[in-house]
Amino acid sequence: MVSRSSTRFLNICIASFCKAKHLQRAETVIIDGVRLGVLPDVVTYNTLINAYSRFVSFDAAYSVLDRMKEASIKPDIVTYNSLIAGAMRHCLLSNCMDLFEEMLELGIKPDIWSYNTLMHCFFKLERPDDAYRVFTDIILCYLSPSHATYNTMLNGLCKCGFVENALMLFRKLKRHGFVPSLVTYNILINGLCKAWKLKTARWMLKELGASGLVPNVITYTTVMRCCFRSRRFEQGLEIFEEMIDKGYTFDGFAYVTVVGALVKTSRIEEASHYMERMVNTDIGLDMASYNTLINLYCKGGKLEMAHGVLDKMEKEGFERDEYTNTILMNGLCEEGDVEGAMEYMNVAGFNSNLVALNTMVDRCCKADQIDYAFKIFDSMHMRDSFTYSSLIHNLCKVGRFRCASKLLLSCVRSGTRILPSAKHAVFDCLRHSGHQREVKRLKSEIKLALSAVV
DNA sequence: TTAGGGTTAG
Incomplete structure (x- = not known):
């Protein structure tokens, strides 16, 4: 007779192989175990699910669930939490929701871990109201929220653009005894x-220090990026050197932040210097690092070098993503090959890539193809400030002030934030062409449209 | 389970 301790021993072996990413060995041990009469249990399968979703794919993890069913082993809360976490990890948000439903149908009661993941999923789907409903359910049903519950809520609010609400919630939670962690402050x-909101950010950084917590690599990267965004380059670079001294450059995040900021402001030589420093370390390049390097070459007018990096990247098993495609498309446009850029994107597929579509709209305008730019504009399912601003600026440039004025109004009416520069471009254009009264009328119409949107 | 990096206009 095989004892329970044999299965426990089997599970220890499986856990250790899974941890070392030796999934094939883990599978072999299970087969050998079965031959000897040691049957895997729910823990064995849960361990496998967790490993497959981490190191292989969600589908591979889900297929373990089928094997469990074949072996007549009932999945439990850990099984479903691992699968839901796996679906989240691979950004398979609809799978995440389906699994939650499936779990309820099987009569498995979700725990705080499941609810936290569901909240996270709603935020990722840009459904903050649903996420908030889950949050209040957790509180009202006395489900003992964890630290991750509060942090997920605060992070989701920030990411969906409700920073003020996050701040209010943070203060309220503190009044009720919530002790913020470093993760909370970083969020x-x-x-x-x-x-x-840089003044409040500085204040929050001070509060972090006063609470006895020590800023970590994430705090540093965040503050450094903020310096670059607000054009305080020297301060940003000082922080970077401090990060190197502290050993906080063990991954590519800090380097990519520095290079990205320098490229954006056309400081190509400096950017190349920092990129070289990164390549000379033993940090392996990931997708973001490759895209940064390709962008550096494209912006420096070295398209051939960019394609060389692209080949290397693909040989290493990375597939070009929407960033890569936009960067390459932009590189072709910079060379003056707008048609080639369009052909490239037609093959690669725009796939609702808003940034690529915006770029194409702008580049078509600049290549005297405003009508074609409008065609793209009309086909777009989503538009943002960039979409409208590009068209408005370019229409003003060619003196089509009435069209620009109409577009400005439709932008405001759609609830899209209009950039001050685009608004002033239309006003200036109208004034210079002697339509002073038109400016006054447009201003009042914008005011009216804004009040209707609010 | 929660926190940091990469693509667009003027």
């Missing part, structure tokens, strides 16, 4: 920096 500092 808020990042949210505040991205929303340009």
